[in-house]
Amino acid sequence: MAKKIWISWVLLVMLGALVPLLLWRSFVPSADAMRGALYLSLALLPVHGLWLRRLRARGAWAPSGPWLTYGPVKRWAMGVLVLVFCAAILWIDLAITLPSLYTRWWGMPSQQATQVQPHRSSAKHSCRHQLKIEGIRFPLFEFCIDAEQLAQWPAQPLPATVLLRRSALGMEVLGLRLVRPAPPSTDDPEPGNPQAAAALQPPLPTPSLQGAP
Known part of the structure; x- marks a missing residue:
């Protein structure tokens, strides 16, 4: 049961980070939101590490695949990369996904x-x-x-x-x-004024916001 909860949580976090990057990119987080998301994502990494350690102690989870063939140095390097990746995913969730939903509903x-x-x-x-x-x-x-x-x-x-x-x-x-x-006046003393010429052109189309596909 604990393993299923862990897998579901990981999938939810990953999906929450992918949705704003794939469907819409119209949100701009505030500087305080980005800074707070960074601190919180780094603080959550040890929590996830302790949870995995507890699952392994109970026999509900164990490393598998190529990880078992890695040496100590490669395991350390891969561990750092995984931590950076997890921190980035959590940061997107906390700095973009959740604040954008909050802003959309209550902004x-x-x-x-x-x-x-x-x-x-x-x-x-x-x-x-x-x-x-x-x-x-x-x-x-x-x-x-x-x-x-x-x-x-x-x-x-x-x-x-x-x-x-x-x-x-x-x-x-x-x-x-x-x-x-x-529009310029009819007695414009500068008939070659580029601003006046631009004003006489047909109006530019009003662009519409599109989410990145």
Whole structure:
């Protein structure tokens, strides 16, 4: 029974870390949430180690497979890699998955004035065409647009209003609205003004937020 509980817990933790990376990347955790998740994930590692040791003492679990053929040095190195991997998975759960669910349910609507700029990602299968939002530096955040929208965007940053849902644990980007410049007056003394020419162009398409597949 204890072994089944352990396996179920591991699968739940793994699934909780994979869901936000595969289905949506619109959440940006706060600095305090990321720091607290790091401390808590490191604190939970000894707890899991003690649980495994207790299961092994009861005969409910034992190392198997290639682990039995490893020497002391290789076992130590693999143990460190496993600990780093487990800490990373726990950090994603505690810093992204749980805070994003909390923000989605109890966050407050908000808006933020910023600038956006198109960006072509090196990814081959997910979110190749993106918008970079000024002020967001979280590496797991993505705002996807399609290739047609990217082709219509100028290279320079454009002002925009970002629609958000905020909580103490972070913010979820729901979408954005472009802020178009005011049309120039008919007696504009600078007919070659590039800003005036840009204002006369058709409005750019409003991008929609897409989760990374």
